[in-house]
Amino acid sequence: MQVQTTKVSLSKVNILNPVSVLLSIVLLFLSLLGCAGIPISYYDATTYTHLTELKVETTFLVKSFDTKRVDENEQKIEEVTISLKKAYEYENGKGKPNSDTIKQFNKIIELFNDDIEKYRENGPESLGNKYFQEAAVVLGQAFDIAIATENEKNKDKR
Amino acid sequence: MSKFTVFIDSIVDESGKLAKDELKQLISSAKKDESDFVRLQAENIERWTIMLSEGEITAKGYKLLVKKMEVLTQLEVIKLKVKAKASAQRLANGIQKLIVKSLFALI
Numbered sequence: 001m002q003v004q005t006t007k008v009s010l011s012k013v014n015i016l017n018p019v020s021v022l023l024s025i026v027l028l029f030l031s032l033l034g035c036a037g038i039p040i041s042y043y044d045a046t047t048y049t050h051l052t053e054l055k056v057e058t059t060f061l062v063k064s065f066d067t068k069r070v071d072e073n074e075q076k077i078e079e080v081t082i083s084l085k086k087a088y089e090y091e092n093g094k095g096k097p098n099s100d101t102i103k104q105f106n107k108i109i110e111l112f113n114d115d116i117e118k119y120r121e122n123g124p125e126s127l128g129n130k131y132f133q134e135a136a137v138v139l140g141q142a143f144d145i146a147i148a149t150e151n152e153k154n155k156d157k158r
Numbered sequence: 159m160s161k162f163t164v165f166i167d168s169i170v171d172e173s174g175k176l177a178k179d180e181l182k183q184l185i186s187s188a189k190k191d192e193s194d195f196v197r198l199q200a201e202n203i204e205r206w207t208i209m210l211s212e213g214e215i216t217a218k219g220y221k222l223l224v225k226k227m228e229v230l231t232q233l234e235v236i237k238l239k240v241k242a243k244a245s246a247q248r249l250a251n252g253i254q255k256l257i258v259k260s261l262f263a264l265i
Contacts, residue, residue: 040243128215138226149237
């Protein structure tokens with residue numbers, strides 16, 4: 001099998017011309033960004049407000065599971081669940097560029113639903129009289145991460 | 159000695175499954191970690207272990223809380239991903255505005 005090699009003079013094609021180099025880098029970078037699925041959604045003040053408000057509502061409610069009976073909390077659970085669903089639908093409506101925030105919302109809802117399930121199934125007796133106080137701390141930390149994530153996003157200056 | 163260390167040392171483990179020194183070292187170094195997230199998780203573990211030893215949470219509650227840390231880690235990973243994407247987005251927008259639109263018009 002024959003292998004043919006071709007020598008090309010760099011000076012002839014002039015690929016080291018600064019303009020060519022710059023153009024190549026820019027085009028390569030832009031195409032790489034396209035492949036990586038960027039852009040991502042921009043910072044959204046409404047998302048920030050939803051997250052901070054829901055953090056207070058959900059953690060306050062979960063903390064009360066240590067001392068309140070399930071039937072005393074059912075109405076509040078329903079109200080907070082609806083608020084969470086509304087906020088989720090708002091995020092979902094932004095589409096694919098917002099997929100990271102949608103994933104975070106899903107995980108937060110998962111944590112909240114798990115707390116409700118354990119509250120209905122077990123109550124403080126089998127988990128400890130301060131279990132839900134700590135579950136509320138974890139839920140609050142989950143919201144803090146989502147809030148920090150929103151703050152990492154760029155402001156849309158267009 | 160901290161309450162956490164005392165409790166870990168007091169656990170009877172005839173099978174030798176629990177690497178007590180390794181666990182104490184892990185929490186101790188995580189509490190000094192640069193990452194706020196890692197420090198916070200080490201503090202969670204330490205606090206829950208003390209609460210377990212004092213009967214404020216049961217073994218079942220303790221296990222459920224530790225399992226929740228996995229979700230927090232997944233959330234943190236998403237945050238780091240968004241941070242990197244936002245940084246790349248700033249660079250791409252800068253290139254578009256300053257080089258493609260401005261510089262390319264001049265050269």
